Amino acid sequence: MAKDEAAARAAALLHRCTVAALGTLHQGAPSVTMTPYALAADRLAFLVLVSGLSAHTRDMLADPRVG
Numbered sequence: 001m002a003k004d005e006a007a008a009r010a011a012a013l014l015h016r017c018t019v020a021a022l023g024t025l026h027q028g029a030p031s032v033t034m035t036p037y038a039l040a041a042d043r044l045a046f047l048v049l050v051s052g053l054s055a056h057t058r059d060m061l062a063d064p065r066v067g
Helices: 003-016 055-062
Strands: 019-026 029-039 046-048
Touching: 019 046, 019 055, 029 055
Parallel strands: none
Antiparallel strands: 019 029, 029 046
């Protein structure tokens, strides 16, 4: 697959979907949850929307290594 085609497919996926899988470390173990996201205006980033009440937010504050 050509680089331009891969980029076009990735962009289409980001525009079509509204949630992403967010991987954090929860009490030292891997944890994956679903979270909504929004595309940033510069097209090189996206914003993950999380609640201050959620476990994955506490996990990210405790250990910023996420995927």
